[in-house]
Amino acid sequence: MSDEGSDAKSGGKTFIGNAPEHCQLFDVVHKLALLLKSELDDNEQFNSFLSKLNETRQKIQQTDLAALMPPKQRSKAKFMSIANLVRWPLKILEAQRQGNLKSKVSNEQFSKYFGWIMSYVDDLEVWHQQLVVVEHVKERIRKEGFSQALVESVDQEFLYSKATKASVTNFQGEVLDFLQEESCKLIPGEVLPLVTEVMESGFGSYKNIAGRGGQGITGNAVRIASIYGQEQSVEESTKNLESKSTVSLQDWVGKTIGETLQGMRRTFFKGTKIDSSLESALN
Structure with a gap:
C-alpha cells in the first residue's frame, strides 16, 4: 500500500x-x-x-x-x-x-x-x-x-x-x-486497512520530537526558566512546582492575561458543530 x-x-x-x-x-x-x-x-x-x-x-x-x-x-x-x-x-x-x-x-x-x-x-x-x-x-x-x-x-x-x-x-x-x-485486487473475503494514517502519525511524532532535540515543552521551559530570576536548587524548584496546582495557574492566567483566543473561539462557536453524517448532509 x-x-x-x-x-x-x-x-x-x-x-x-x-x-x-x-x-x-x-x-x-x-x-x-x-x-x-x-x-x-x-x-x-x-x-x-x-x-x-x-x-x-x-x-x-x-x-x-x-x-x-x-x-x-x-x-x-x-x-x-x-x-x-x-x-x-x-x-x-x-x-x-x-x-x-x-x-x-x-x-x-x-x-x-x-x-x-x-x-x-x-x-x-x-x-x-x-x-x-x-x-x-x-x-x-x-x-x-x-x-x-x-x-x-x-x-x-x-x-x-x-x-x-x-x-x-x-x-x-x-x-x-x-x-x-x-x-478487484482483493481476494474474496479479504479485509485490509488501506490507510497509512497510523504509520504516518508515528513518523510525524518522531520528527517533532527529533526536531526539538528530545526536550519537548517541559525541557525547553526549564531551560528558559534557568536564565531568569534567582538561582534555585533542584529541591527548591521541585517544591515550587509541586505547590502550584493547575487550577491556580489557570486562575492566574485568567485574571492577569485575560480571555485567550481559544477561550473566545469556544464561546463564539459553541453549538455550531456542522453535521457531517452522510444521511443528514445528502438527504
Missing part, C-alpha cells in the same frame, strides 16, 4: 515484480484527496473562496476579532485538510444565527469582514457534501477495513443518498470507481 508517490510506487513495482502473488494498493486517504484536488483545484469559484479566506485572515488577525480568523491554509497536501476551510464559514453563519457573536461583533463589523460569505453559500453546500462523501468513506474503512463487501455497501449508500447536485453525484461516482478498482 502506498500514496502513489514516485519513490513508493517504483519500489512497489519492483517488489511485486519479484513477488507476483502480491499487489499494490492505493492509500485511500491520499487518493480521495487527489479526487478532491481534481474537482476543485481549477475551480475558479473555489480559488476565489480561498483568496477571500486569506484576505479575511489578514484583516482580522491583529484585531479583537482574531478568534474568528479562518484556519491557516497549508501549502503542502492542501486537499487533505480542506474540511476546516470549508466548514469555517458555515460555522460563522451558524454562530451569527444563534447570537453567539452579538456581544463582540457589531452588525457593521460582521458585514464588513464576513458578509462576503453569503455569495458562496450555494458553493459551500456542494463542497461540504463532497467532503462528507470523502470523510464517510474514510471513516468506514478506518473502522471496518477495506473489502469487496464494504465497497458494495458504500455503493448502496450512495445510491440511496438522494444527492441532488450533479457535481456531488458525479463525485460519488468517481469515489466509487476508485473503490471498485482497488477492490
Whole structure:
C-alpha cells in the first residue's frame, strides 16, 4: 500500500515484480484527496473562496476579532485538510444565527469582514457534501477495513443518498470507481486497512520530537526558566512546582492575561458543530 508517490510506487513495482502473488494498493486517504484536488483545484469559484479566506485572515488577525480568523491554509497536501476551510464559514453563519457573536461583533463589523460569505453559500453546500462523501468513506474503512463487501455497501449508500447536485453525484461516482478498482485486487473475503494514517502519525511524532532535540515543552521551559530570576536548587524548584496546582495557574492566567483566543473561539462557536453524517448532509 502506498500514496502513489514516485519513490513508493517504483519500489512497489519492483517488489511485486519479484513477488507476483502480491499487489499494490492505493492509500485511500491520499487518493480521495487527489479526487478532491481534481474537482476543485481549477475551480475558479473555489480559488476565489480561498483568496477571500486569506484576505479575511489578514484583516482580522491583529484585531479583537482574531478568534474568528479562518484556519491557516497549508501549502503542502492542501486537499487533505480542506474540511476546516470549508466548514469555517458555515460555522460563522451558524454562530451569527444563534447570537453567539452579538456581544463582540457589531452588525457593521460582521458585514464588513464576513458578509462576503453569503455569495458562496450555494458553493459551500456542494463542497461540504463532497467532503462528507470523502470523510464517510474514510471513516468506514478506518473502522471496518477495506473489502469487496464494504465497497458494495458504500455503493448502496450512495445510491440511496438522494444527492441532488450533479457535481456531488458525479463525485460519488468517481469515489466509487476508485473503490471498485482497488477492490478487484482483493481476494474474496479479504479485509485490509488501506490507510497509512497510523504509520504516518508515528513518523510525524518522531520528527517533532527529533526536531526539538528530545526536550519537548517541559525541557525547553526549564531551560528558559534557568536564565531568569534567582538561582534555585533542584529541591527548591521541585517544591515550587509541586505547590502550584493547575487550577491556580489557570486562575492566574485568567485574571492577569485575560480571555485567550481559544477561550473566545469556544464561546463564539459553541453549538455550531456542522453535521457531517452522510444521511443528514445528502438527504
